């Protein structure tokens with residue numbers, strides 16, 4: 411199974427993923443996050459990233475021109491929208507840049523089912539189903555996802571995943587398999603990305 415490792419900040423994090431070889435890594439461009447990286451830092455980190463690994467830029471209600479700029483400069487290969495961006499915003503992004511777009515949906519909100527139905531028929535390429543605010547290490551209840559069954563778009567499963575619970579998480583979703591697994595807190599120790607956990611996570615995903 412494919413895997414995305416999110417919230418990389420340091421050159422050591424890039425060296426770790428170059429060794430472990432996940433499919434995607436994520437740069438957080440949300441200033442309120444403790445994992446925030448400036449566009450300049452992201453550009454520098456991207457230069458050291460193995461080109462086989464795709465860099466995802468994570469944005470929360472960001473001015474669309476700033477998102478477009480990062481994509482055009484090829485600092486990022488994929489856009490992840492993690493705020494209250496609407497369908498019109500995505501349409502405008504699609505017109506401006508030819509990169510895949512992931513839309514995050516909070517599965518703990520009362521309108522999660524409606525959000526999935528809405529984004530399933532939108533211009534986004536992937537959904538990312540997460541527990542809440544992003545990067546909090548909390549897993550959500552998979553009951554709704556099991557009830558919905560097959561989604562019309564491939565999705566990233568996120569929220570509270572770590573190397574030792576990936577297999578169990580995917581087993582619970584046999585009627586609706588994720589396209590990729592997304593981890594952040596679960597590959598950290600004391601808030602810093604941890605090479606051993608990164609390697610274990612990639613190995614665990616590859617066994618699924």
Ligand SMILES: O=C(O)c1ccccc1NCC(=O)[C@H](O)[C@H](O)COP(=O)(O)O
Nearest residue numbers: 416443544545546547569570593594595
């Ligand atoms: O990671 C953050 O700090 C973050 C902040 C604001 C918006 C999104 C954020 N993360 C997005 C991700 O894709 C995380 O990997 C995902 O939420 C899973 O996080 P975790 O539960 O810690 O594994």
